[in-house]
Amino acid sequence: MSDKKIWFITGAGRGMGADFAKAALAAGHAVVATGRNIDAVSKALGTSNDLLPVKLDVTDRADAQAAARAAVDRFGRIDVLVNNAASFYAGYFEELTPEQFDRQLSVSLIGPMNSRVRCCQ
Numbered sequence: 001m002s003d004k005k006i007w008f009i010t011g012a013g014r015g016m017g018a019d020f021a022k023a024a025l026a027a028g029h030a031v032v033a034t035g036r037n038i039d040a041v042s043k044a045l046g047t048s049n050d051l052l053p054v055k056l057d058v059t060d061r062a063d064a065q066a067a068a069r070a071a072v073d074r075f076g077r078i079d080v081l082v083n084n085a086a087s088f089y090a091g092y093f094e095e096l097t098p099e100q101f102d103r104q105l106s107v108s109l110i111g112p113m114n115s116r117v118r119c120c121q
Contacts, residue, residue: 006075008032008068010058010111011085013040020082021045032071032078035085058085058111059103083112 007024011017013035021033025048034056035041041053052074056067071078087107089100096104 003028005029005079006032006071006077007080007082008034008071008078009082009084010034010056012053013037013044017082017084018044020084021051024080025050029080030075032067032075034067056085058083058114059106061114064114085111 005024007021007029009017009021009024009031012021012031012033017033017035018041021031022045024031025045028050030050030052031045032052032054033041033045034054036055036057038053038055045051045053052070054067054070055063057063068078085107087104089096089104
């Protein structure tokens, strides 16, 4: 029996998300690496038979369902979910615009809820 796990990582285009993906691949696992900009994900991670870059804006439920379906279609399952996507605006709370506030809540609160959506709902 293989110890290979299928990782699904949001926000894998840079930073910790890309680091998680690289570590999982180096450990012999398969990775579904997602991000709003698929070119950035591919550039950060390169190519591998065990890598599937997928476009995913975690604030978009349809994107989440399509990404989960792509993962299952390619690898048959998802074993590990890393909800890494985030939006952060530095500064004082009262200086945030309503749009920045909404974006931060959408990505950080609603996004993880969308990312856990099963592919076949």
